[in-house]
Amino acid sequence: MDTKVTESENAANYASELTVQLKKGLLTQCVLQVAEKPIYASEILAKLDKAGLNIVEGTIYPLLSRLSRDKLLKHEWQESTLGPPRKYYQITDYGREVRTHLGKSIDKLNKVINVLAQPMPKRSGGSLVVSPNSLRTNDLQPTKNERKKK
Numbered sequence: 001m002d003t004k005v006t007e008s009e010n011a012a013n014y015a016s017e018l019t020v021q022l023k024k025g026l027l028t029q030c031v032l033q034v035a036e037k038p039i040y041a042s043e044i045l046a047k048l049d050k051a052g053l054n055i056v057e058g059t060i061y062p063l064l065s066r067l068s069r070d071k072l073l074k075h076e077w078q079e080s081t082l083g084p085p086r087k088y089y090q091i092t093d094y095g096r097e098v099r100t101h102l103g104k105s106i107d108k109l110n111k112v113i114n115v116l117a118q119p120m121p122k123r124s125g126g127s128l129v130v131s132p133n134s135l136r137t138n139d140l141q142p143t144k145n146e147r148k149k150k
Contacts, residue, residue, distance in 0.1 A: 027055065027063060028072075029106060032099040035073055038088040064089055072098055 005013075034047045041060055048055050067073040072095035077085045091099065 023053065023055070024059075026106070027053075027059070028067065029099065029102050031060075031063060031067065032072065032091055032095055032102075035089050035091045035095075038076070038078075038090045040086045040088050044089070067095070071095070 030048055030051070030053060031044060034044055039047075041057070041064060044064075045055060045057065045060055064073065064075075068075050068089070071092055073089045074092050075087050075089045078088050080086045
């Protein structure tokens with residue numbers, strides 16, 4: 001039996017590891033999105049799963065604790081007719097502010113990815129530079145040398 005791992009399998013494994021890191025980075029935003037109204041952990045997991053983000057309990061509980069400790073979420077215990085009391089989480093005003101800023105950062109990163117995915121236009125006599133203050137595709141500017149030639 002050949003136990004050699006192909007380059008394609010290595011690439012898939014590497015991409016899978018990067019995907020785990022991306023999920024961890026985006027999970028805070030996702031939780032803040034679904035916690036506008038009081039919600040308990042199992043509901044959060046179900047909403048994330050329905051949206052296509054499969055997260056396990058061992059990941060969500062430490063995150064909820066951290067977000068509560070950092071004042072992005074508040075929590076309260078509520079009685080349940082189905083068993084013991086449940087801890088319900090809800091976003092705070094501070095959490096909404098963080099969510100807004102984080103959302104803008106995610107949008108900017110998305111724009112960068114979309115810009116980089118597009119073929120760069122060819123220009124005669126020079127190269128293009130991307131404005132450091134903006135990530136929109138229409139902010140591509142000619143170099144100083146190209147502007148002088150006009």
